[in-house]
Amino acid sequence: MGIAVETAVNQSAIAIAGCGAVCATGLGMEPLQHAVAANASALQRRELVIGKTSQPIVAGFVADEIIGKLRAADAAHADSRAFLFTSAALKEAANNAATILDFVPANRRGFVLSTTKANIEALDKLVRQQPVSAVAQRQIQPAFLAADLAAAFACCGPVQCVSAACISGLSALQQGAALIRRGLADVIFVVGVDVISQFVLSGFNALKSLDPDGCRPFDQARLGLSLGEGAAAIVLAKRELLSSPAILISGAGTSNDANHLTGPSRDGSGLALAIQRALAKAQIAPGQIDYVHAHGTGTPYNDAMESLTLRAVFGDHVPPFSSSKGIFGHTLGTAGVLETALCVAALKNNFLPGTPRLRERDPVAPDSLLVEPREEANLNCILKINCGFGGTNAALVLERELP
Amino acid sequence: MNDLAIHAASYLGPEGFGNDLSGLRAWPSPLKENLSRGELDGLHWSLLSASDPSRFLRMDLMCRLGFMAAELLAVNFDTLTAARREHLGVCVECFTGSLDTDIRFAQTPRPSIFAYTLPSTVIGEICIRHRLKGPVLSLISPDTDGANLLGEAAEWLRAGDAEMVLCLGIEAMNVSTANSISLPENLFPRGWHGAALLLGRPENSPREKTFATGRLLEVCRNLCSVPEHAC
Numbered sequence: 032m033g034i035a036v037e038t039a040v041n042q043s044a045i046a047i048a049g050c051g052a053v054c055a056t057g058l059g060m061e062p063l064q065h066a067v068a069a070n071a072s073a074l075q076r077r078e079l080v081i082g083k084t085s086q087p088i089v090a091g092f093v094a095d096e097i098i099g100k101l102r103a104a105d106a107a108h109a110d111s112r113a114f115l116f117t118s119a120a121l122k123e124a125a126n127n128a129a130t131i132l133d134f135v136p137a138n139r140r141g142f143v144l145s146t147t148k149a150n151i152e153a154l155d156k157l158v159r160q161q162p163v164s165a166v167a168q169r170q171i172q173p174a175f176l177a178a179d180l181a182a183a184f185a186c187c188g189p190v191q192c193v194s195a196a197c198i199s200g201l202s203a204l205q206q207g208a209a210l211i212r213r214g215l216a217d218v219i220f221v222v223g224v225d226v227i228s229q230f231v232l233s234g235f236n237a238l239k240s241l242d243p244d245g246c247r248p249f250d251q252a253r254l255g256l257s258l259g260e261g262a263a264a265i266v267l268a269k270r271e272l273l274s275s276p277a278i279l280i281s282g283a284g285t286s287n288d289a290n291h292l293t294g295p296s297r298d299g300s301g302l303a304l305a306i307q308r309a310l311a312k313a314q315i316a317p318g319q320i321d322y323v324h325a326h327g328t329g330t331p332y333n334d335a336m337e338s339l340t341l342r343a344v345f346g347d348h349v350p351p352f353s354s355s356k357g358i359f360g361h362t363l364g365t366a367g368v369l370e371t372a373l374c375v376a377a378l379k380n381n382f383l384p385g386t387p388r389l390r391e392r393d394p395v396a397p398d399s400l401l402v403e404p405r406e407e408a409n410l411n412c413i414l415k416i417n418c419g420f421g422g423t424n425a426a427l428v429l430e431r432e433l434p
Numbered sequence: 435m436n437d438l439a440i441h442a443a444s445y446l447g448p449e450g451f452g453n454d455l456s457g458l459r460a461w462p463s464p465l466k467e468n469l470s471r472g473e474l475d476g477l478h479w480s481l482l483s484a485s486d487p488s489r490f491l492r493m494d495l496m497c498r499l500g501f502m503a504a505e506l507l508a509v510n511f512d513t514l515t516a517a518r519r520e521h522l523g524v525c526v527e528c529f530t531g532s533l534d535t536d537i538r539f540a541q542t543p544r545p546s547i548f549a550y551t552l553p554s555t556v557i558g559e560i561c562i563r564h565r566l567k568g569p570v571l572s573l574i575s576p577d578t579d580g581a582n583l584l585g586e587a588a589e590w591l592r593a594g595d596a597e598m599v600l601c602l603g604i605e606a607m608n609v610s611t612a613n614s615i616s617l618p619e620n621l622f623p624r625g626w627h628g629a630a631l632l633l634g635r636p637e638n639s640p641r642e643k644t645f646a647t648g649r650l651l652e653v654c655r656n657l658c659s660v661p662e663h664a665c
Contacts, residue, residue, distance in 0.1 A: 421558025
C-alpha cells in the first residue's frame with residue numbers, strides 16, 4: 032500500500048512579475064542597477080565591536096539614513112531591521128507587480144521567506160540583557176517573521192520559510208514556483224533577508240572567512256568574503272497572468288556535496304549536479320546558457336570550486352560569468368533572491384554585470400570571467416548558482432520569452 | 435493516489451527510540467537521567483551504532499537527533515549504489531530550528547558550533563555519513579509535527595526529482611537554554627524529538643509497505659508503535 036498525499040504537478044514555467052531590493056547600494060532596484068552598471072562597490076569599512084574587541088570590518092551595510100527612514104515610517108517594527116528591510120523590498124516588488132496583483136484574491140497569494148537568521152539582532156540583545164520589543168523577540172523565529180510579513184502583504188495562501196544556509200534564496204524561489212505549479216497559489220511573494228549582526232560577524236570572524244580589505248571574487252589574491260545585509264523580493268506568478276514576453280523561471284535544482292560541513296567539495300561535482308538538474312528541468316543544453324551569475328564569495332576554496340564546476344559543465348565554452356558580491360557583499364539568506372533580481376534586471380535591460388574589486392584574475396578561473404559590465408544584445412538565458420554551509424548547492428535557470 | 439510508499443520510519447523522543455521494524459524501545463535506565471535535559475551522548479549513540487561516536491559528539495542536539503533518526507533507517511539506503519544515492523533526496527522541517535544552538539553561540543561564540551547555527555546543517559551531516567547527493571530542502575514551519583514535508587517529498591517523487599526522499603522532522607530546545615534568556619514558552623516551546631521517514635515508490639521498496647496518511651511526526655510514531663515484527 033502507499034501513502035496518499037494530494038499533489039497535482041504542472042510543469043509549466045513560472046513568470047517573474049516584480050522585484051524589489053534594499054541593500055548596500057540603497058533602497059530600490061534602481062540604485063542597485065546603477066551600481067552594477069558603474070561596476071561600483073558599495074562595501075564600506077566600519078569599526079565594529081566583535082565580542083570584546085573593536086576591529087575594522089569591510090561589509091555591505093545598509094546606510095543609516097535608509098534605516099532611519101524605514102524606522103520613522105514603521106515605529107512598531109523599529110527594532111526589527113529584518114522586518115523593515117523585507118517590508119521595503121516587498122513594497123517595491125508589489126508595486127512592480129501591481130497590474131496582476133489587483134486581480135489575485137488574498138487566498139491565492141502565498142508567501143515564502145528565505146533567511147538564515149531572521150531577526151537575530153533581538154537574540155543578541157536578549158543575551159546581553161538589553162531591552163527588546165515583543166515583536167522583535169517574536170521575529171527571532173523565522174516562521175513568525177514569515178507569518179507577520181504574509182499578513183502584512185495580504186497573503187492568505189500557503190506560507191513557508193526556507194532556511195538552508197546560502198542557498199536559502201534559490202531554494203525559496205524553487206519552493207515558490209513549486210507551490211504555484213501544484214495549484215496552491217496563483218502568486219507567491221518570495222523574500223530574502225539577513226542583517227549584519229554581532230552573531231553573524233562573530234561566526235565568520237571566528238572561522239577567519241572575512242577578507243580584512245573587502246572581498247575580491249575570482250581574484251588571484253582573494254582572502255575571503257565580505258558580509259552584506261538587506262532584503263530582496265520577487266513576485267512569482269502563474270505564466271498566464273502576465274503578457275508576453277515574460278521572464279520565466281524555467282528550471283531549478285539542488286544537491287548536496289556529501290563532503291564537508293563548512294567547505295565546498297574540491298572538485299565541484301556537487302554544484303555540477305545541481306546545475307545539471309536545473310538544466311534538465313528547463314529542458315535546455317549547456318550551450319544555450321548566455322551568462323552565469325556565480326556565487327563568487329571571494330573565499331579561496333569557493334571560487335576555485337566554482338571555476339572547476341563551470342569547466343566541467345560547459346567544457347571549453349564557458350559562457351560569460353561574474354560575481355556581484357564585490358558590490359553588496361554576501362547577503363546570506365538574501366543572496367539568492369537579490370542576485371536573481373539582478374539577473375532579471377540584466378535580462379530586461381540587455382546587460383551583463385561585471386566583477387567589481389577584481390584586480391588580477393585567478394588563472395584557474397575561465398577566461399570568460401567578466402571584469403567590467405557590458406551590453407549584450409542576445410541575452411536570453413541566465414544560470415544563477417549559489418552554494419552554502421552543509422555542502423548545499425542550488426541552481427536556477429531564468430529565460431526571457433521570445434516575443 | 436497510492437502511487438507512493440513508505441519504505442521505513444523511525445522515531446526518537448524522551449519515551450524511547452526505534453523504527454518500524456523493531457518497534458519503540460525505552461531508553462535504558464542509566465541513560466534516562468540526561469534525557470530529561472535533552473542530552474544525547476555517546477552511550478545513546480552506541481545503542482544504534484558500533485561506529486566511532488567522535489563525529490556525533492561534535493554535533494548539537496538538533497543534528498544528533500536527525501543523525502540518529504537517519505541511522506535507524508540506514509539499512510535501507512547504505513547498500514544502494516553511488517548512482518542511486520545521487521537520487522535520494524533529504525528534507526527537514528522544524529519549528530525551533532537551530533535556536534537552542536543559536537542561544538548557546540550568542541552566549542559563548544565558539545567557531546566549532548557556528549556551523550550548527552543553521553537548521554540545514556543536519557542535512558549536511560546525514561549526507562556526509564551516508565554519501566547522499568540528491569536534492570535538499572530545509573523548511574521552518576509554525577507546526578512542530580512536519581506538517582508540510584510529506585507533500586513536498588511527494589512532489590519530488592512525482593516530478594522525478596528523486597527516487598526516494600528521507601524526510602526528517604526535528605525539534606530540539608532544551609528547557610535550560612530557553613529559560614536562560616527568558617524566551618516565552620507559548621512562542622518557543624521546549625522539548626525534543628526526531629522522526630525520519632523514507633518515502634519512495636512501491637517498486638523501490640525491499641519489503642511490505644505500510645499505508646499511512648497524516649503529518650510526519652504522527653506517521654512515524656504510529657509506525658514505530660506498531661512494528662512489523664509485532665504483527
